[in-house]
Amino acid sequence: MTIPTMSVPAQQEQAxxxxxxxxxxxxxxxxxxxxxxPDDGIWGGALLVLQALLDHEVTFHVLSDQALxxxxxxxxxxxxxxxxxxxxxxxxxxxxxxxxxxxAREGGFEExxxxxxxxxxxxSLGGDGVALTLSGPGIEATSxxxxxxxxxxxxxxxxxxxxxxxxGVDVILVDTADHVAALPRSTRIAMATDSRxxxxxxxxxxxx
Amino acid sequence: xxxxxxxxADRRAEFTGYSFAFLDDMAKREIRRxxxxxxxxxxxxxxxxxxxxxxxxxxxxxxxxxxxxxxGPTDAIKVIDQGDDASVxxxxxxxxxxxxxxxxxxxxxxxxxxxxxxxxxxxxxxxAGQILIxxxxxxxxxxxxxxxxxxxxxxxxxxxYAQMWLALYEDIVRRGEVSAGAGYPVMVNHRFIMAPSxxxxxDIPKLHHAQSLFLFGAGREKRIYAVPPFTDVRPLEFExxxxxxxxxxxxxxxxxxxxxxxxxxxxxxxxSKVAVCSDSSYCDDTLSGRKVVNRW
Numbered sequence: 001m002t003i004p005t006m007s008v009p010a011q012q013e014q015a016x017x018x019x020x021x022x023x024x025x026x027x028x029x030x031x032x033x034x035x036x037x038p039d040d041g042i043w044g045g046a047l048l049v050l051q052a053l054l055d056h057e058v059t060f061h062v063l064s065d066q067a068l069x070x071x072x073x074x075x076x077x078x079x080x081x082x083x084x085x086x087x088x089x090x091x092x093x094x095x096x097x098x099x100x101x102x103x104a105r106e107g108g109f110e111e112x113x114x115x116x117x118x119x120x121x122x123x124s125l126g127g128d129g130v131a132l133t134l135s136g137p138g139i140e141a142t143s144x145x146x147x148x149x150x151x152x153x154x155x156x157x158x159x160x161x162x163x164x165x166x167x168g169v170d171v172i173l174v175d176t177a178d179h180v181a182a183l184p185r186s187t188r189i190a191m192a193t194d195s196r197x198x199x200x201x202x203x204x205x206x207x208x
Numbered sequence: 209x210x211x212x213x214x215x216x217a218d219r220r221a222e223f224t225g226y227s228f229a230f231l232d233d234m235a236k237r238e239i240r241r242x243x244x245x246x247x248x249x250x251x252x253x254x255x256x257x258x259x260x261x262x263x264x265x266x267x268x269x270x271x272x273x274x275x276x277x278x279x280g281p282t283d284a285i286k287v288i289d290q291g292d293d294a295s296v297x298x299x300x301x302x303x304x305x306x307x308x309x310x311x312x313x314x315x316x317x318x319x320x321x322x323x324x325x326x327x328x329x330x331x332x333x334x335x336a337g338q339i340l341i342x343x344x345x346x347x348x349x350x351x352x353x354x355x356x357x358x359x360x361x362x363x364x365x366x367x368x369y370a371q372m373w374l375a376l377y378e379d380i381v382r383r384g385e386v387s388a389g390a391g392y393p394v395m396v397n398h399r400f401i402m403a404p405s406x407x408x409x410x411d412i413p414k415l416h417h418a419q420s421l422f423l424f425g426a427g428r429e430k431r432i433y434a435v436p437p438f439t440d441v442r443p444l445e446f447e448x449x450x451x452x453x454x455x456x457x458x459x460x461x462x463x464x465x466x467x468x469x470x471x472x473x474x475x476x477x478x479x480s481k482v483a484v485c486s487d488s489s490y491c492d493d494t495l496s497g498r499k500v501v502n503r504w
Contacts, residue, residue, distance in 0.1 A: 003310040006228040006281070013233070014280050017240045021278070021339075024247045025421045025436045053244075055237050109365035113245040113254040137250045137397050137439040140417075166399065170248040184248035186397060186436075 016052040023182040028143035045174040054079040061087035063096035093121040097154040112166035123149030131192040239277040246434040251396025269427025271343035286320035291328040291486035329411040331490040333502040334420035344426035349403040415441040464494035
């Protein structure tokens with residue numbers, strides 16, 4: 001018997017999933033995604049992530065003025081679009097991150113896995129930005145992650161939502177250089193005291 | 209330049225009747241979504257649409273579906289059944305994975321990237337680049353104190369584990385010990401009581417703050433759950449009645465002579481029994497003189 005070969009999309013999905021698996025298992029550690037389509041622009045990495053996870057069984061919601069991510073997800077995945085409060089996956093960028101984290105679907109205590117997964121497109125991971133100190137499962141002691149291009153309020157909101165663990169949402173961060181990191185709800189987030197200044201700095205970059 | 213007919217001929221040559229890694233892409237996506245949620249909520253059982261597999265339910269289909277959702281052509285696959293790479297079930301699962309993916313089959317624990325296992329955790333400590341996938345018969349640790357799935361789910365939601373503690377207490381009062389030998393219940397991340405699958409008590413401490421990721425798959429019961437690396441995993445115990453592992457005082461493996469590994473009894477023709485390492489890779493290492501540096 002010859003060994004079945006993987007199609008190119010299947011290869012990308014498998015490699016993307018393994019990066020996500022590592023990222024989710026080791027919150028704050030940054031992993032590389034496969035190379036996305038060049039014409040997807042800043043959404044390339046996030047679309048890779050969502051293509052690996054979405055099909056007709058789930059729904060998504062995009063918080064952006066740009067039509068590209070919404071259209072491409074409809075075209076490529078077979079998933080349906082749903083309102084922010086009902087979608088299984090939420091994609092957002094810049095200022096939209098606050099609403100995404102705040103209003104994404106909750107799973108409840110009996111079925112916490114039914115909560116949404118929020119994918120945030122950020123300017124950078126590990127560069128300038130909001131400095132997060134992370135601890136919890138997957139992290140040996142503490143782990144540092146700085147996220148550029150997302151208001152600190154988004155992480156405040158995330159922290160508030162995960163107080164009632166196992167309630168909460170899980171966040172996947174993708175930057176424009178095809179890096180990925182995750183903040184599952186099990187992660188405790190502390191922000192540096194200067195988060196206010198970096199927040200103001202970030203506000204300028206936020207999508208209009 | 210390739211024309212359409214040569215491309216189609218290439219496709220026909222590639223066609224084997226099976227998808228890469230057996231499962232279709234949609235099944236993989238659904239399993240992958242469940243795995244990510246399982247990791248985000250350590251110890252919580254996430255339902256998944258367990259597919260029909262070419263082996264019977266109860267023979268490792270849960271673990272197999274996780275392995276097939278993860279595996280790529282560059283992975284090195286190890287499958288063990290009670291620690292043994294060469295048992296019939298382990299060999300068949302490993303061949304199925306390798307034949308449908310091209311992944312390398314390995315026996316040595318340190319060479320594997322993915323290890324699917326029934327009822328053991330290897331003696332050699334797993335590293336950050338390794339993932340252990342455990343086959344699970346009964347994923348619900350409360351099954352033996354609460355028969356209703358809905359009621360057990362509510363108990364998990366409310367972190368109401370009084371019945372479990374009471375059952376352990378009654379066990380100690382009646383028998384003088386906690387009778388759970390394999391699959392001793394553990395508390396994960398101070399939140400969920402979890403069935404670690406029927407691994408011996410010997411293996412329970414390995415789950416606590418490990419470097420590797422542990423994924424649990426129950427195919428018949430359609431549940432996936434996970435223990436991420438560096439997660440607090442503690443066996444249930446009372447202050448005055450601490451958890452204890454098995455002891456093999458004075459015994460050694462008849463094959464390699466090891467005294468520091470989990471030993472199983474092997475019957476001989478005359479009715480007597482001898483002790484032998486349950487972990488065949490560790491036994492081979494000891495026999496060949498390779499020093500296993502990484503211990504748990």
